Amino acid sequence: MTAAFTFPGQGSQALGMGKALAEAFPAARAVFDEVDAALGEKLTSIIWDGPAETLQLTENAQPALMAVSLATLRVLETEAGFSVAKDAAFVAGHSLGEYSALAAAGGLSISDTARLLRTRGLAMQKAVPVGVGAMAALLGLEYETAVAVANEAAQGQVCEAANDNGAGQVVVSGDKAAVERALEIARTKGAKRAMLLPVSAPFHCRLMQPAADAMAEALAGVTIKWPVSPLVSNVLAAPISDPDEIRRRLIEQVTGTVRWRESVAYMASHGVVRFFEIGAGKVLSGLVKRIADGAIGISVGGPGDIAAAKDAIAAVHSG
Incomplete structure (x- = not known):
């Protein structure tokens, strides 16, 4: 397998993201419905109708980006024959995208992931007063x-x-x-x-320790399963699969450095050529090409991207 599935982090959000997918594909719509039900509110109406400043709030942006990534993945599974277990040598995500990657690989349920990211967003925002x-x-x-x-x-x-x-x-x-x-x-x-x-806050430094403590408590209360493909951890830049270690590294990640350059380099050194960026934006695809010589970044975020993704995954199988 020469593919990795990667998932974007905060900053990739945009008003209206995922709407066309949900309108075109029931599999995508089902993910958004599941996230709304898990949070007990219509996050989808904020994602699609705004206002933009409400979507930008960390507590909304984090579960919203995950919802779009997982909705996109479900469409790739149903329409393009993608399988995380068969096609992804690794999964990885940038900061909050690590949670999306885990949900994609079956390590976390979508409902638990949505609630964890809501908790994470609120805790990160609260950890340091605005302006400090x-x-x-x-x-x-x-x-x-x-x-x-x-x-x-x-x-x-x-x-x-x-x-x-x-x-x-x-x-x-x-x-x-x-x-x-x-x-x-x-x-x-x-x-x-x-x-x-x-x-709105200084993420990934030790000022976030109160948020790390909050995530330790939240993660203690959820079931983490062995992912079907190994997760390349932000803080290690190396693959992990053991649920207890995943839990520990997710807590460390709140205050630790996102080692994205080394993570991509690790995957490339282990044979990954095609990096599918699943969800909103094209940030990770742009970075991949500059980090790893010969690597191909393929961003998939809307109905128009599905056919090209299908061809790209076919190339993985034939190559």
Whole structure:
């Protein structure tokens, strides 16, 4: 198998995502209905009708992106013959996308995943008062240099590498003043661009510890099964399948670095050529091509993408 199924994280959300799929395919509609039922509210009406600022709230964006990913996957299964167990050498997701990946591989039920992501979004938002923390993208610096920038900027506060996205894209996270210092230091170290990100909280740094504690409690109360394909963990950049380890790594992930560059490199080094990005947006497909030589990123998010995905999975089988 030379394919991996990957699932997008926060920032890929867009008003109306998944609507065309739900209108065209009952399998997609059923996923959205299941998520609405699990949350006890019509999240779908926020996803499709807005307002946009309500969808952007972390507590809504996280389960919404998962719903679109799983709805897309169900259509790929029913219309294009996709099978996670047969076709995916690995599953992986960027931050919240790790939960989507687990649900896709049967490690979590869709209902539990929706509730966990609602809890995660609320806990991450509550962990740090608005305006106290910040995140910034440092473009054009290698990961090790970005870590050195963060360490220099901390000065007794928190400033840590949150996302190593590859292709010279590293995001730092922490106390606002420290992150602002990192912008200045990054420019002196040769960053092409360094800019604050429009996020509501400093994700993936140790300021998120209260959210990690909340997720430890929430994850203790759900059943995690062995996924049908191994999950390449954000915090390890290596595959895991044991339910107890998955639970532990999901808790660590709240405060830990999303090691996306290394995760993609790991999968590519183990024979993966085609990376299917399942759900909203095309962020991961763009990154894949820049991280792994010869890798193909295939984004599938709407009815118009299904035929091309079917051809691409056929190429996996024939190759």
